Amino acid sequence: MTRAAGGAPGSSRRLPETGAVLEVRRAVRGWLADYAPDAGQGVAVALSGGADSLALTAAAVVEAAAVDALVVDHQLQSGSDKVAAEAAAKALSLGCRSAHVLPVEVGSAGGLEAAARQARYAALDAARGGLPVLLGHTLDDQAETVLLGLARGSGGRSIQGMAAFAEPWGRPLLGVRRAVTRQLCADLGLTPHEDPHNSAPEFTRVRLRHEVLPLLEEVLGGGVAGALARTAEQLRDDGAVLDALADELLHVASAAPVRAGGPSGGDGPHNDGADSDCPTLSIETLATAPAALRRRAIRAWLRAGGAKALTNKHLQAVDELITAWRGQGGVAVGGGAPGSRLVAAREHGRLTLRLHGSR
Template identity: 90%
Template sequence: MRRAAGGTPGKSRRLPETAAVLEVRRAVRGWLADYAPDAVRGVAVALSGGADSLALTAAAVVEAGQVDALVVDHQLQSGSDKVAAEAAARALALGCRSAHVLPVEVGNAGGLEAAARQARYAALDAARGGLPVLLGHTLDDQAETVLLGLARGSGGRSIQGMAAFAEPWGRPLLGVRRAATRQLCADLGLTPHEDPHNSAPEFTRVRLRNEVLPLLEQVLGGGVAGALARTAAQLRDDGAVLDALADELLRAASAGADTHNDRADSNCPALSIETLATAPAALRRRAIRAWLRAGGAKALTNKHLQAVDELITAWRGQGGVAVGGAVPGSRLVAAREHGRLTLRLRGSR
């Protein structure tokens, strides 16, 4: 981790009261009031040098006071270190308390986008010093996320979009359009860095941004991005209620299983098949998903969930369902055993 030199850290510049500046400042102020009212130690901001994160940083310095900028250098392009250093210096000029450049090594697991994201979030988490990290995701990013979730077809959870706060990650700008962050930068005389990856058509999200969403706006008469974002917010509210009911179902199913349950093979107890089978399908599947995750299942798919659900509702004597796991050399298997749904490690070395 490298700290940027130059600038006058800790002294925020006065911002002009333009429409874009006031909109972004209101969004950050509202987020702080809702999710970090006692953030006396300040916040961290993930700064890429692009318009969204620059606008967020400028507003956060004014609204939060103590801001540490974290600049991730993915080292995927020639000169990325200079881009990162410039972003860090700009953060100090805007009044950040500190600015740190975080070089990362990006692997290739799951594709470039996924690997870069994993490396980025790991670096931010390690460097945040216990502070919440503000991310510059806008309403446009939210709309793109919802569309990607629709394409996966894995249920309501996949189209809930990004939450305003999922500790430690904060997203104050989910109600702000990308045009406003660009206008703020123009109002402040800032020239954002344009990442070539953001215009590379080989990335699905880029094509959604540049081709699909504009076409939808044209065909449907505008307002599509906002409608998608509102849908995500409504589904998150619904999802919170369903999650609470699913937790109740899990407690009842655990209590209804045999008392000789043990947890030697997983982090969760066996569940009563009878209790699960008589529950509404939407709650049962949500409960199964939470139970599998608590037991260590990774990268769950709709196919996994459907197969486990069939152990309860369409029992034909089928064997257990392998759902992955984090222990090398073993499989995590959900199975039906004597009226109970169990989760065990098989083949552990």
């Protein structure tokens, strides 16, 4: 469903200058300046009807050239169509150029949370019309994401949190507390929708929100959410530098020849699997690189070669082909094609990634 707004969006829309309104507006204005300075066609906003996305929509209408509201109806609860229609109506009353309700079918792969997320992002991407999509994730959401990543224990990358912009997804409110978005709604007389899933204890993120983070704040004397968010930002900056150095290492390792009779030559049987488009890498070059760069390079190389759902166990096993060679066979990583599997192996001084027929 698409509904056109009657009013003109943009700077003509006025909001009361309360502390909460000004804070959210500054956040949106700063994001637009940093990441979408030429967004003359406007932006899209993912609107659930909750406080965070309502606050974001209200501020975006004032700060952006135009706003199209995208309301995803997951159809998981009775009356979800009415909730979506109400959110669309609020978007138009705030001054959005248009409001689109996007019904989706949620599957079951990976659990309800993951399946709903996949369906939601696919629908938003299909409906955005080339515009960046602003999401209402707050500083509190960022803190929860960092804690979830910490539990996975897969290194600095897993606790970098969410990016302010990962095209086409924008998150202007990562520095804004959830309490501020609720206050903005109160200041504007908006009644946010309270999703029952946001208080359902069977979801890990809900328990983090209502049990773990409050306990950490109490035990550590406050400021935990902000500290986690700052840590994520610092790790993201560090990660960008390490990723660039890892790319350089991959370039050198793929171009390096194998020295005849060298310490890395003659190892491993020749692999008769089908070649992939992934270049082979010099074992010697990788073995002499710092561990942090080598592991990042391996991860990027595997992903470029089609590996899916990489785990720390996969990465460790492939790294041992380089640093702890004992004559072991190749490492099967997620990916490949029907009837085949993707295998990383050590062959004649090179690290290879090939498709093997199923046996």
